[in-house]
Each structure stands twice: as structure tokens, then as C-alpha cells.
Amino acid sequence: MLQKGDIDTIPTRGALASPSATGNALAETIGLMGAAMDFERGSEIFAEDDPAEYIYMVVSGCVRSSKLMSDGRRQIDAFYLPGDLFGLDAEEAHSFSAESIGRSRVVVVKRSALLARAMHDQEVMQQLWTQTAAYLQRAQSQMLLLGRKNCQERVATFLLDMSARLRSAGTIELPMSRQDIADYLGLTIETVSRTFTQLERDGVISMPVSRRIVLRDRPVLDELNDCWVA
Amino acid sequence: MLQKGDIDTIPTRGALASPSATGNALAETIGLMGAAMDFERGSEIFAEDDPAEYIYMVVSGCVRSSKLMSDGRRQIDAFYLPGDLFGLDAEEAHSFSAESIGRSRVVVVKRSALLARAMHDQEVMQQLWTQTAAYLQRAQSQMLLLGRKNCQERVATFLLDMSARLRSAGTIELPMSRQDIADYLGLTIETVSRTFTQLERDGVISMPVSRRIVLRDRPVLDELNDCWVA
DNA sequence: CGATTAATTGACAAAACTCAATACGAGTGG
DNA sequence: CCACTCGTATTGAGTTTTGTCAATTAATCG
Numbered sequence: 001m002l003q004k005g006d007i008d009t010i011p012t013r014g015a016l017a018s019p020s021a022t023g024n025a026l027a028e029t030i031g032l033m034g035a036a037m038d039f040e041r042g043s044e045i046f047a048e049d050d051p052a053e054y055i056y057m058v059v060s061g062c063v064r065s066s067k068l069m070s071d072g073r074r075q076i077d078a079f080y081l082p083g084d085l086f087g088l089d090a091e092e093a094h095s096f097s098a099e100s101i102g103r104s105r106v107v108v109v110k111r112s113a114l115l116a117r118a119m120h121d122q123e124v125m126q127q128l129w130t131q132t133a134a135y136l137q138r139a140q141s142q143m144l145l146l147g148r149k150n151c152q153e154r155v156a157t158f159l160l161d162m163s164a165r166l167r168s169a170g171t172i173e174l175p176m177s178r179q180d181i182a183d184y185l186g187l188t189i190e191t192v193s194r195t196f197t198q199l200e201r202d203g204v205i206s207m208p209v210s211r212r213i214v215l216r217d218r219p220v221l222d223e224l225n226d227c228w229v230a
Numbered sequence: 231m232l233q234k235g236d237i238d239t240i241p242t243r244g245a246l247a248s249p250s251a252t253g254n255a256l257a258e259t260i261g262l263m264g265a266a267m268d269f270e271r272g273s274e275i276f277a278e279d280d281p282a283e284y285i286y287m288v289v290s291g292c293v294r295s296s297k298l299m300s301d302g303r304r305q306i307d308a309f310y311l312p313g314d315l316f317g318l319d320a321e322e323a324h325s326f327s328a329e330s331i332g333r334s335r336v337v338v339v340k341r342s343a344l345l346a347r348a349m350h351d352q353e354v355m356q357q358l359w360t361q362t363a364a365y366l367q368r369a370q371s372q373m374l375l376l377g378r379k380n381c382q383e384r385v386a387t388f389l390l391d392m393s394a395r396l397r398s399a400g401t402i403e404l405p406m407s408r409q410d411i412a413d414y415l416g417l418t419i420e421t422v423s424r425t426f427t428q429l430e431r432d433g434v435i436s437m438p439v440s441r442r443i444v445l446r447d448r449p450v451l452d453e454l455n456d457c458w459v460a
Numbered sequence: 461c462g463a464t465t466a467a468t469t470g471a472c473a474a475a476a477c478t479c480a481a482t483a484c485g486a487g488t489g490g
Numbered sequence: 491c492c493a494c495t496c497g498t499a500t501t502g503a504g505t506t507t508t509g510t511c512a513a514t515t516a517a518t519c520g
Contacts, residue, residue, distance in 0.1 A: 067374045069456045075374040090363030096370055118356075122349055129359040132366055133320030139369035140326055144297045144305040146376035147416030151476070178499060186377030188477055193500050209485080210499060226299045381508070408467060418509055423468050439517075440467060 026127035027083065029117060030057045034107035039100035045087075047097045052089045054108045058082050061104020062175035065096045066183065076184040078138065079176060081165055088132050101176050146186045149226075154185040155195045156224035159205070163215060172213045256357035257313065259347060260287045264337035269330035275317075277327045282319045284338045288312050291334020292405035295326045296413065306414040308368065309406060311395055317341075318362050331406050376416045379456075384415040385425045386454035389435065393445060402443045 036059060039045060045056065045063060056063075063080040077096055080086045089095060100106075118125035145154055158181065162172050174181075182189045196213075199205045204221060206214045215221060266289060269275060275286065275293060286293075293310040307326055310316045319325060330336075348355035375384055388411065392402050404411075412419045426443075429435045434447045445451060 067370060069374070069378065071456075073378040075377040077370050077373055088363060089367065090360040091367065095367045119352055122355070125352070125355045125359065126348075129355065129362060130320040132359060132362045133318060136362060136366045136369060137319065137321065137325045139366060139373065140297060140307050143307055143369065143372055143376055144299070146373055147305040147413075148299060148303040177497095183377075189499080190478080190501085191476055194476095197500070226301075419467080420469085420510080421508060424508095427468070441517095 024127075025121075025123045026085070026131060027057060029121075029124050030055065030085070030107055030109050030114070033113060033117065034109035037106050037108050039104050039106060041100065041102045043100050045098040045100060045106065046094050048095065049093050050097075052087060052092060052094050053111055054087060055085065055111050055114055056087045056098070057107045057109075058084050058086070059105040059107055061106075062101045063098055063104060063106065064101055064176065064180055064184075065098045067096045074183045075186065076180060077142075078135070079180075079184065081175075085131055088128070088135065090132075101180065151185075151187055151191050151195045152199070153224045153226065154187065155181075155192065155199065156204075156221045158185060159213060159215065160218075160221055160225050170215050172215070174211045174213060178210070254357075255351075255353045256315070256361060257287060259351070259354050260285065260315070260337055260339050260344065263343060263347065264339035267336050267338050269334050269336060271330065271332045273330050275328040275330060275336065276324050278325065279323050280327075282317060282322060282324050283341055284317060285315065285341050285344055286317045286328070286339075287337045288314050288316070289335040289337055291336075292331045293328055293334060293336065294331050294406065294410055294414075295328045297326045304413045305416065306410060307372075308365070309410075309414065311405075315361055318358070318365065320362075331410065381415075381417055381421050381425045382429070383454045383456065384417065385411075385422065385429065386434075386451045388415060389443060389445065390448075390451055390455050400445050402445070404441045404443060408440070 034057065039061070046052075046054075048067065058080045060082055063084075063086060064076050065078050065080070065086060066074050066076040068074050078086070079101075080098075086098060087094065114124070114128075118128055145157055149157065159172065162168075162174065163170075166172060176184075178189045178192050182192045185192065187195075196205070196207065196210075200207055202220075204215075204217045206216055208214070264287065269291070276282075276284075278297065288310045290312055293314075293316060294306050295308050295310070295316060296304050296306040298304050308316070309331075310328075316328060317324065344354070344358075348358055375387055379387065389402065392398075392404065393400075396402060406414075408419050408422050412422045415422065417425075426435070426437060426440075430437055432450075434445075434450045436444045436446055438444070
């Protein structure tokens, strides 16, 4: 599915917009080995069941990965922000699809090349594991959210997580639509919208515009979030 | 948390009750390096936030891993069956707890020892990654289930998954309680019970006793399950 | 066999969903 | 600069699904 973006053959040393807390050796290696590609708003980076030929790192923008059911129901597993790796399947085929939200730039490296590298660079191999384990941990938190939290708690957890990952000081600029948030939180767009409105009425957040969220009362959000550690 | 079981210092070569499809080199290594421990019904193997000192492999019985909220709501991330590894956190502390369902035997190996081994056995390191990625993939399917499936679909998916993992020819002997199933599927015990009853009335399954489920109409279960591949 | 835990069932309540209408906001062209 | 348009977001009314609480019934273990 690499046809959709333009390959930028210029090496991407230092191309990372925000040097996220990603496993450094691995991110470094990918940055050096990979090619930068640009994706348009909404374009598909890979599809479910596509051969897992590449491993990806977000440079700028935001990527969503999701699974679809045959009747169109969608669950977004994760949003990837600058510095995040994705496509880390160990299987031959991807078990989910990935699309660019808005415009984004992504560094792409051949799985086979990275694995070859990992085979004689122990640290790269280990970080491949560490990164994957970190995503597994996130997935476990998300299962708690999806299985057991109510809509206020889901939204609070989401906002605190985005705030931490975007390193925002109280104001979050959301890169994704309400529909994406709904599909990530296992809710409908209407419920997400109503929950935002309710939190604003209660003075917990404010929304100058719908994609800009100001966290006004963190203690309440933390309370709703229960077991989160920022 | 290792006090609860009895350490069996006899090496566990060939101790695996059912030689599951686990990454072989890794399972082999753990079997050879590890010590067998027995756990009583309901006993805790490790708790959330415990230091992640060991990595585990189920020999017999069944283990559940879960997360708790402060008010007692529980989400079970996974059930581990013979041959399955667990405790594969890359972090220093476990992000979930693990308890034995019924009696079980587990092989335990020091994380540090296994990592040391992995550092000069490339295959072990890679399988550590592969295993973790496989669990991440399972987690992604579970997120789709928890976020988007209705109770019938959840139960159908659960039954097909258990049937495949237990290699059962149509009859499943469930090792876990309805409460455990409910906490795994993000439902209440009553909803799980009613759904089983409904499926039995519809002739899709039968339940000679509550823990023994006979799959009578796989096509219907597959239909409910949507996108599963056995 | 009896005690105790696990599972089922029923009646009702609540949370989230659906469908439909309306409002907002970014981008475009007059 | 304003009006128009189109995709996105919000709001309302009513329904559905699942949850809650309480009462039974079934299964398991001494």
C-alpha cells in the first residue's frame, strides 16, 4: 500500500518533529534506515491482512489503526503520534489497518531489513520487544476502559492520555474527529459529544472550538480516570 | 508473590501437559531453565505493580490475568492455558495481576536469567518478541469485541476461541466461572448466563452441566463471530 | 445428604444507542 | 468581507440493550 504517498529518498536524520519518549536505539535505527513518506488526510497506510512488509514510525501528524467488522462497525486500537512506532506485527500479515488522520509524514523501513539488523544488534532486537510490550500494556489498559468504564470515565481517560502524550500544558489540540474518538472509546459519536458537553457544563473542561479542549479541573478528571498514573 | 505455591525443584523437562503451539525455542528454554510451582485454586501468582521478576509458562490448569479498579470493577485481559507464557512485561513492574483458576502448575523462570540467555541466543530473544506480538494481536481482537460486539457476539467469539485453544471436538470443558467469563467479556454474570441460556434455546449450543458446552451449530456461531479465523 | 457456592431467572431501571433535526465552522467564491 | 456550502458536531426524543436487585435453582464438596 505504499503507492499512496510520495517517497522522500532524502535520509531522515533528525526528521522527527517531536522527539517522543520512544525506545531510542530503535527509533534512531529506523530514522537512519528508513525512507520518509507523506500521506494525505484519510489515506490508507496499510490494510488488514496486507503482508507486513514494513515497520513505521510517525514523524508528524497522527495515524489511527483499526479493525473493521463486515457490517462496518469499527474499533480503533490506537492513535499513533510523532515518535510512535506501528506495524509491529510479528506475523506475516497485518492484523489491523492503518490510516493517516489529516496529513502526516511517516518513516518506513523494511521489516526484513530491520530484523536482519536486529539479528546482530542485540539492543535493536530488545527494543523491538520492549516497544511491543509497551503497546501490549496500553492495550490492557484500553481493555479495562472498554470493558468496564462508563462514558464519562472513558472520555476522561482519553483526555488525560492525549494530554500526556501531546505534552500539552492544559490545552489539547485534538488531531482526530469525534467519530474517531467514538470508535476508539467504543461509544457512538452522539454519546461522545454529549459527554464532552456535560464535562464542559460541569466546568471540568472547556471547548473554545470543538477540537480544542482545555482541561480545567484535573482532580475531577483524575478521579474519573481511577487508576491512571500520569 | 512466590510464597503461595510449592517449588518443585525437579526439572520440568517434558512436563507440559499439552504441547501447545507456543513459540517452541522459548517454551523449550523456559521448560529447561525454570522451576515448576503449584498453585491452589484462586491463589495469586503475582499482583499488579509487583516487580516483574519472573516469566511464567502454564503447564496444567488455567490462569487469569486481570486489572482492577479502585471500586472493585475487574477486567480480565486473558486466560492462559497449558503451553501459554505470561508475565511478559518489558517494564520493571507488572501492569496486571495473575491468579490461578482452580489448581494449576506453572513453570517459573527468572526474567534476568531469561534475558541473559536471550542476549546470546538470538532465537530466544526473537521468540520473546514474537510471543509478545501474538498477545498484542489477541488484545486487538479483544478490543474489537469489547468496544463493538453485542453480548451474543461476545459469547460466540469466546466459545469459538476456547474451543480452538482447548482443541476440543465440539465439547468444551470450561475451566472458569461465569463471573470470570463476564469479567473477560465486559458483561455482567447475569447477561452471560442469559446469553448461554438463549443460545441453548436456539439450539446453537447445549449445556449438559453449566461448565460443559457442546457446540451444536458452528455456522451460527461463526456468523455471530463475524471475522474470526479458526 | 446437607451445606455452601455457583448459576439461573424475573422484574425493573439505567445507560447508551438510534434516528432526526439543527447548529457550527472551515474553506470557497462572489 | 460576506454569503454559501459541505462536512462535522451538537442536541432532542424515544427505544433498546444491558445492568441491578432479589429470589430461586443447580452443582459441588465434605
